[in-house]
Amino acid sequence: MNIIKVKNTEMGGKEAFKLVKEDLENGAKVLGLATGSSPITLYNEMTSSDLDFSNITSVNLDEYVGLDADNEQSYHYFMKDHLFNKKPFKNSYVPDGSNPDAEAATKEYDKIIEENPIDLQILGIGRNGHIGFNEPGSPFDGTTRKVGLTESTIEANTRFFEDEKDVPRFAYSMGIGSIMKAKKIILLAYGEAKADAIAATVDGPVTEDCPASALQNHPDVTIIVDDAAASKLK
Numbered sequence: 001m002n003i004i005k006v007k008n009t010e011m012g013g014k015e016a017f018k019l020v021k022e023d024l025e026n027g028a029k030v031l032g033l034a035t036g037s038s039p040i041t042l043y044n045e046m047t048s049s050d051l052d053f054s055n056i057t058s059v060n061l062d063e064y065v066g067l068d069a070d071n072e073q074s075y076h077y078f079m080k081d082h083l084f085n086k087k088p089f090k091n092s093y094v095p096d097g098s099n100p101d102a103e104a105a106t107k108e109y110d111k112i113i114e115e116n117p118i119d120l121q122i123l124g125i126g127r128n129g130h131i132g133f134n135e136p137g138s139p140f141d142g143t144t145r146k147v148g149l150t151e152s153t154i155e156a157n158t159r160f161f162e163d164e165k166d167v168p169r170f171a172y173s174m175g176i177g178s179i180m181k182a183k184k185i186i187l188l189a190y191g192e193a194k195a196d197a198i199a200a201t202v203d204g205p206v207t208e209d210c211p212a213s214a215l216q217n218h219p220d221v222t223i224i225v226d227d228a229a230a231s232k233l234k
């Protein structure tokens with residue numbers, strides 16, 4: 001794992017952008033994208049750049065079950081707001097949270113991932129080490145599935161909703177197996193709340209207790225962290 005320490009989220013966005021740009025110059029055609037606050041400075045760099053994404057496909061990690069694309073709390077909306085409205089992609093895929101048929105929604109998404117193999121996957125990380133919405137205990141060979149969110153994730157996401165009871169309890173998430181198939185992975189983590197998760201990801205045992213520890217088995221992972229998130233690394 002390649003670890004890049006940065007002073008702040010702005011510098012993290014710039015470092016990540018350099019890697020994204022380099023990968024696109026080397027012919028990458030499919031970007032795996034993530035939501036949450038961590039990738040925002042990267043998306044700002046992308047939108048203010050002169051890069052053209054109209055030939056690039058994006059595949060997002062996850063979406064809340066029960067929220068349709070127009071819902072302001074949906075990940076569809078987040079991606080449009082932070083990236084796609086300003087930089088349109090050729091195709092942008094996000095799991096269909098408005099489809100109550102989990103079997104159909106997840107199968108459809110696996111087909112999309114299969115048809116659009118991910119060149120570069122951007123990841124954030126949850127406080128408990130989750131990636132996408134793959135909470136602790138998620139199988140390392142998992143594909144897209146409906147997942148229940150843990151209390152700590154619900155609590156962390158409450159800040160985006162008016163009331164904790166409005167936070168969806170389920171999501172459709174790309175599985176760890178699909179994430180691991182990406183050719184390259186960049187994980188972004190900032191702040192003290194991520195320090196334990198980053199230490200477990202990098203220095204801990206490879207275990208389903210920390211979903212991101214699976215990344216130790218991936219050949220091309222870059223982790224971009226600020227001092228606080230890196231504070232518990234060995």
Ligand SMILES: N[C@@H]1[C@@H](O)[C@H](O)[C@@H](COP(=O)(O)O)O[C@@H]1O
Nearest residue numbers: 035036037038124125126132133
């Ligand atoms: N499903 C998302 C994850 O993909 C994201 O990595 C995590 C951390 O978000 P943040 O970057 O805001 O800390 O939040 C959610 O759980």
